[in-house]
Amino acid sequence: MHEKPKEYCGLCAVSGGADVLDRVHQGLHTLQHRGQEAAGIMVSFQGGECRLHKASGLVAQVFAAIPGSWPVQDIRRAISHVRYGTAGGSTAMNAQPLMVNIAGHTVGIAHNGTICNAYSLREELLHEGAIFQTSTDTELILHLMARASKSCNGDLWKALEEALRRLKGAFSLLVMIDDLFAAARDPFGFRPLAIGDFDDGGYMVASETIAFAVTGASYVREVEPGELVIWGAGNRMVSRQFAPCVRRAHCIFEHVYFARPGSRVFEDSVYEVRKEMGRVLARECPVDADIIVPVPDSGMYAALGFAEESGIPIDMALSRNHYVGRTFIDPGVNSSRQKLVSRKLQPIAEALQGKRVCLVDDSIVRGSTSRTRVHTIREAGAREVHMRISCPPHKFGCYFGIDFPEREALLANKVPAGDLCRSLRLDSLGYLTKEGMLSCVKARGPEDYCCACFDGNYPVMPDQLDRRL
Template structure:
């Protein structure tokens, strides 16, 4: 059975430079809040070989179990993913990245978002003989690529563009084809995806810019809506537009809840946006109250803005256990309640 959508996953990738695996580990750990169910990483080696390691668990736990046989200091590129769990469909096989062989090429993909036309695409591909190994929307992209490759003379990048053009909905993607890395974003830019760089010439791509801060990278720009960015030979960054951006439609929940306050999402500071939301609420919906109490943790900065604008004192009357995961993305209501003290 197809799983319920898991829109709020986290992506991090590094191309080139030194300590690729360490950098992607730190970057992915900084966006652990975007997914707590499973972690995965796919790496490329200088000889063209690709390796995959993924499992249920948090970033630190899964990275600690990377096989000793991996030549970790030789990794040239890496794409990684943290998975957000909901009730239903949460199995180890659905952890990402997915890595398969397409027309003799090693292809890996990690996805954040929801493909709205997935049911019709799935049925179309089933009629065409597709056999599914997972219940994720992500696998659809691989099947679409494989089918398009037949009409693209084996050019998998062209096949990827053809596949992306068939998708409707929200998606940010990390892709690896024979060790060449790419990032893509849906034509509306619904989910965040940004590019940073390091002084040694390496690049980093992540769902949130907090990953740049913790790894020492500088912000470069967002992956534009409808854009496919590729890092190939010499770590040169090139860009293709696989679909036009007619209008932007950003997910407001990124600023309200999902992103870390220290991130810039859709070019805006999450901290400042949340605080301003509180200020606006105080002006538009004034209340006669003794104290303002934030609901931890994402309500903190909105409450601060409300308190500053209204002049009502802020009081930390609620606290939560920070040694457990986020309450909203926990599959069970009872376990969410247990996290509030």
């Protein structure tokens, strides 16, 4: 993707087994692509004592020296989080997990997603006298739990269920209460959350299964939509359904762009889905070109599928500088972002000169960096430049955790469909259809996916006060 929406969050937890801290640290590191702004780990020890370490920065920076005062061998469970704020702004105070005291118990929470009645709930809680320490959606859950704990006679697990039933939107959660641990997922299952286990009796819960691969955990299953799974005494897994799942609405954009190709999300391999998207795209929008050029890294697997299906050779004619940090800056600072994007990808003239080039990328958001890239590829000597995109045009915002720019800034809304190709100064442009995109997922049906940023059909609408797109 050229103009990346803000990444959101990644979750990883370990319950029981050996090397809890090392496993959670390694697992979290594999999820760095889901958030680069801040990282945190909260651990619990036998007897219920909990400690927390979090800060702004990458996982490797934040945990360069794991807190020396922690008796690492006594850690029983850990929850962790990487963040790039989609709600609540980009300040260190919003780093997660959050850790508070509720009715004498230590409660920790880490959250991926966006609660789309957050504004209304916050207003209600403020009116009742609540004091917020952060501006994240996540803190709301703790306040709702604290209030519900009275009516639940101090049973904080019941209070958590009550709190979750009040939320609208997307939430995959890790929760620690003293030395017990739980994972929960909203009733639509917008964001992925999977359970793995280790041979020594330990469990891991993570946003993506790539975290299992590096730590030696085996995939068990997903946390189901509307399910709360608690690891209690003896590290036994207990499942509760806190709300019914009326329909699934998994985020198709996880397969298009966000998740790592080495992961399984929503029971499908991201690698296979993404490559299949390229194959279907080649059938739907064939091109007469000499070389297929992936836009690294996100267009890589779709380009492989496209080249395989079309029989056109693939060539790595864009060289990526891996030492340039995030290419996403403030959405308003377009020129700065473009400078970074230009530094990140350089065209290789020897591969492009005199060629008819077909770029394959996963999506176009604003269009400005695509335009710049096409220009530089022509300058490097390409005779023709075509572009194929492995999802439909983005026309709508997302209320469920992906921070696209406002609708007016999306290229597909700014420029009439017939003028898109000319606007990007391309020789031809083709997008994958929605039907083609959904034909690539196999484990679940097309009706189990959210495609709202493409078709405007939101599985759940935010409260009026929360409609900010």
